[in-house]
Amino acid sequence: MRSFMGRDILSLNGFERAEFEHVFAVADRFEPVPRERRRLDLLKDKILVSAFFQASTRTRLAHESAMLRLGGAVTGFADPKMTRAGDFYQESIKDTVRMLEYYGDVIVMRHPQEGAPHEAARWASIPIINGGDGWGEHPTQVLTDLYTITRELGGVDGKTFVAVGDWRMRTMHSLAYALTQFDTKLIYITPDEYVPDDRLVKEVQDRGLHIERAEHVNQVIDQADIVFIEPVVQPDYTKGRDERGREVAKTPANYVVDNDVLAHAKSSSIVIHSLPRMDELPATVDGTRHARYWQEAYYGVVMRMALLALVLGAAE
Numbered sequence: 001m002r003s004f005m006g007r008d009i010l011s012l013n014g015f016e017r018a019e020f021e022h023v024f025a026v027a028d029r030f031e032p033v034p035r036e037r038r039r040l041d042l043l044k045d046k047i048l049v050s051a052f053f054q055a056s057t058r059t060r061l062a063h064e065s066a067m068l069r070l071g072g073a074v075t076g077f078a079d080p081k082m083t084r085a086g087d088f089y090q091e092s093i094k095d096t097v098r099m100l101e102y103y104g105d106v107i108v109m110r111h112p113q114e115g116a117p118h119e120a121a122r123w124a125s126i127p128i129i130n131g132g133d134g135w136g137e138h139p140t141q142v143l144t145d146l147y148t149i150t151r152e153l154g155g156v157d158g159k160t161f162v163a164v165g166d167w168r169m170r171t172m173h174s175l176a177y178a179l180t181q182f183d184t185k186l187i188y189i190t191p192d193e194y195v196p197d198d199r200l201v202k203e204v205q206d207r208g209l210h211i212e213r214a215e216h217v218n219q220v221i222d223q224a225d226i227v228f229i230e231p232v233v234q235p236d237y238t239k240g241r242d243e244r245g246r247e248v249a250k251t252p253a254n255y256v257v258d259n260d261v262l263a264h265a266k267s268s269s270i271v272i273h274s275l276p277r278m279d280e281l282p283a284t285v286d287g288t289r290h291a292r293y294w295q296e297a298y299y300g301v302v303m304r305m306a307l308l309a310l311v312l313g314a315a316e
């Protein structure tokens with residue numbers, strides 16, 4: 001297995017099974033720390049730079065909370081308008097990260113442009129963590145999701161995923177790549193205009209993933225061990241910020257997971273959603289045995305603790 005020390009976390013394409021298992025094992029070691037609301041001093045000499053060129057609640061704050069739990073410090077920005085990248089100068093990614101690397105030891109970057117963290121990694125001599133790039137990928141979210149599944153269901157192998165929602169979403173791409181490393185079946189349900197790219201489907205099939213499409217969540221809900229949901233009513237992920245400013249459509253029934261749909265699910269099945277949600281996941285599901293998205297949000301901190309410790313060489 002390749003060492004994580006000094007590594008960029010840009011994509012789950014090429015992330016190997018042993019690496020998933022290792023990251024999950026390291027996460028297990030750190031899990032008691034946020035649960036007991038403690039802090040370590042493991043990264044007391046290190047600084048995380050948050051470079052968020054696109055809106056975020058969970059990804060930025062989970063990384064920052066993880067860094068603080070590990071005893072490190074945090075600096076950065078959550079609004080590019082406050083930087084030279086977002087004003088008259090339109091400073092390039094290259095120039096920006098060549099500055100940021102002097103200000104800290106690891107950078108977590110979210111950007112509306114697909115491939116921006118990869119571009120940053122070309123120029124930075126410190127690790128870059130992709131916090132979501134346009135419609136590209138969201139590797140740390142899907143690591144969080146698979147870790148949540150491992151904690152809640154004992155593992156990923158042998159499970160059927162029903163992935164409902166917009167398949168342009170970066171989480172869906174990271175999920176498909178990740179599941180090639182496990183013995184799973186992936187059933188996706190998405191509108192015709194949001195189907196996954198043929199190349200992605202072929203790539204993951206060639207690596208052994210059983211992937212198929214269904215039209216309506218009701219047709220396959222009884223097969224699901226994991227219901228993996230994203231909205232189909234979406235902002236534009238190629239923008240830094242997409243204000244509401246317009247009527248928002250209702251989610252068609254094919255892509256809604258509500259209590260009536262879950263009445264036909266296995267009693268052991270779990271629902272995860274990276275959040276924020278729209279009407280595809282009504283709040284009435286929160287009180288069911290299936291809901292695991294709040295646990296998922298908590299494990300988001302644990303997973304980022306593991307990743308930060310690994311790339312900064314504080315965990316082997």
Ligand code: CP
Pocket residue numbers: 055056057058059060132141274275276
């Ligand atoms: N899950 C997720 O990426 O949430 P944020 O957009 O709030 O970071």
